[in-house]
Amino acid sequence: MAQVHLLRDAESPGFEEALEAELEDAGFKQGMTVAVKLHMGEGKGMFRPELAKRAVSVLTGLGCKPFLFDTIVMYPGPRHIKAGYKANALLHGFTENKMGCPVMISDDYVTLKTAHMDVEVSKEMAEADAMLVLTHFKGHDCASFGGSIKNLGMGCASPKSKRDQHKLGMPKVNEKCTACHICEEVCPFKVIKVKDKCVINESRCMGCDTCYYNCPHDALEISVNFETLLCEAAWAALKSLEGKPVYYVNDVRHITKHCDCFPFPGDPVAKDVGIVMTSDIVAADKASLDLSIKQEGKDFYKELHHHDPYLSIKEAQRQGMGKEEYSLVEI
Ligand code: SF4
Ligand code: SF4
Structure with a gap:
């Protein structure tokens, strides 16, 4: 059973202390190139640059060679091409100078076969020695919530494979x-x-x-549901890194109704929970859901999106990506 660490005060140095210990435990070692996956923002929503910088400092402190990365999107807008996404990243403070490591927008892919798709996932990610997944946890119009599973499934895929996830179901x-x-x-x-x-x-x-x-x-x-496709794409991203360490940080604060792909994801719809950290992708999202729902006293994701948020948790577990049971440790 995965141990999930919860840090309620995200600003405390407990973040660096816990992340360093966890990454060492997960097998992150000196000299490793580490792909740091995150969403650098369409508009107002994104993984906070200041927290990304702190995570990068932990990695460089361990002697790792991190690079931040994301892939281009399928829909029209600035992030549809590399140059446009680079400009957005710059606007939001994701630069090599500010982050302390290279920032890469990926548009080269390797293909992995799943039950319903040939999934194209980022080549730079697949070639890294390890991955740190930094996710802003919030609502999502298709899966009800957007967490680590969505960050990998949609976020590491090519525009074609993003489209497949939205069209085959x-x-x-x-x-x-x-x-x-x-x-x-x-x-x-x-x-x-x-x-x-x-x-x-x-x-x-x-x-x-x-x-x-x-x-x-x-x-x-329907012949297949959205969650199955999303989880297959996330599985493909993980498969491309098979045998290498992967670790997850969910920032469960500023929980908006819509995902960060919206220019205006909206005001927060729930109180902040804090930072959730673990080495199991299913436990990361399950704990983030459980904690935010418990705090509000109701499943507000379902209320807002008319769609069960736990479907992707169950599906990710069914596909063997991790386990939904976890033990919670408050730090
Ligand atoms: S609710 Fe139905 S019609 Fe509307 S976007 Fe979703 S699948 Fe398509
Ligand atoms: S919800 Fe009502 S209108 Fe829509 S497909 Fe079903 S029966 Fe038809």
């Missing part, structure tokens, strides 16, 4: 549709119109399957 409408309008109300992307029956705008559908989970008449069908 698109629902189809069958003859049982009663035109009740529920799907229209819950679709986070407002791409359903119901007149005589439900009609999905397939070119704008993001394959989240929220309509499918909420249809009371079994009128929507």
Whole structure:
């Protein structure tokens, strides 16, 4: 069972102390190149640069050679091309000078086969000796929450593989549709119109399957769900690093409704929890969910997104990426 460390005061030096001990324990060693995966921000949401810098200092203190990286995105916007993402990163303070290590936007890939996809994952990541996954934990319109699983699944994949995750699980409408309008109300992307029956705008559908989970008449069908695809892509990222140390830091603060891919992810929808750290990706996200939900006294992710956030936890465990049981240690 994974030990999950919770640091409520993110500003305390306990962060550096705990991270150093944990990374050593996980096998991070002098001379290793370490891919540090993080989201450097579309707009206001991102992994905080000051915390990323502190994590980089821990790595360099251990004699590792870290580099920050992210991949380009599938949708139009600044981060769709390397130069645009670099400019965004610069704007948000992610520069070699400020971070103390190179900052790389990856657009070269290696391909790994999963049950439903050929997943293209970052080549620079696959060639590193170890990986540190830094994740801002928040809501997400497709999976209900965005944590470490999403950071690897979407975040390490090529635009084509991101698109596959959003498109292969698109629902189809069958003859049982009663035109009740529920799907229209819950679709986070407002791409359903119901007149005589439900009609999905397939070119704008993001394959989240929220309509499918909420249809009371079994009128929507899917061949695979979003969480399966997301977890397969995360599994591919981890497979590309097989046998190498990987460690997870979830920053469970400033929890917004939307993910950091939105220019305006919104104001916080829950109180800050703190920093969650562990070597198990499933335990990292499960603990972050449990702690934030317990603190609010309700599953606000489900309330906001009409979609069970624990689906990806169960799926990641089913795919063998880790275990949802954990023991919590407050530091
Ligand atoms: S929720 Fe189901 S039954 Fe209702 S309109 Fe949508 S597809 Fe049809
Ligand atoms: S899967 Fe359904 S709820 Fe999700 S974007 Fe497509 S139509 Fe909307």
